[in-house]
Amino acid sequence: MNINENRNYVILSNCINNELLDKFKDYPIINNMNYLDLKSKLEFFSSKRIVFNETFYYLKNNEKKEILDLLNKQNIKYIIITSNVEEVLYGEYLIVYDYDKIAVEGLTKEVLKEEKILKKLGFGLPFIVDLSIQLEFYECLDKVYFDVDSLVGELWN
Numbered sequence: 001m002n003i004n005e006n007r008n009y010v011i012l013s014n015c016i017n018n019e020l021l022d023k024f025k026d027y028p029i030i031n032n033m034n035y036l037d038l039k040s041k042l043e044f045f046s047s048k049r050i051v052f053n054e055t056f057y058y059l060k061n062n063e064k065k066e067i068l069d070l071l072n073k074q075n076i077k078y079i080i081i082t083s084n085v086e087e088v089l090y091g092e093y094l095i096v097y098d099y100d101k102i103a104v105e106g107l108t109k110e111v112l113k114e115e116k117i118l119k120k121l122g123f124g125l126p127f128i129v130d131l132s133i134q135l136e137f138y139e140c141l142d143k144v145y146f147d148v149d150s151l152v153g154e155l156w157n
Helices: 018-022 035-043 061-073 085-090 115-120 127-137 148-156
Strands: 009-013 029-031 049-053 077-082 093-098 101-107
Touching: 009 085, 035 061, 077 085, 085 127, 101 115, 127 148
Parallel strands: 009 077, 009 093, 029 049, 049 077
Antiparallel strands: 093 101
8 A cells, every 4th residue: 555645545444453553653643532632632733644543433524624624724644544434535545445455445536436346345335425326316416426515506506
């Protein structure tokens, strides 16, 4: 697995273990930290790369957005390791693990087209992607959307 230092990643895994985490031992790793502690830590963060291990699961949507905005403002690149398929939309590059091996990887929007592989591994699609695919099937939309604001805006037009 090659990590490009200028890209934000999400690693989706059905088995997050120490073997996976050991691949990132050179990076600071944040484990399930509450929002206020996380925000205060990141405001004075000195590294330009960080790994979140199942951290976003504990945050509300607006808190996730604030954390990502803070990271972008400080030009900190991140890797989110998660078992929650909804979080894959936070990175531009997605790596999907099946236990200890990579099942599929690539640009997030491209990997999400591999719905059969994801389902075989026990993952679905993020809700907003699945909804927009269904609406596209019924010719209500002409493309797949990856964020709720864009989808709602298109539906209102």
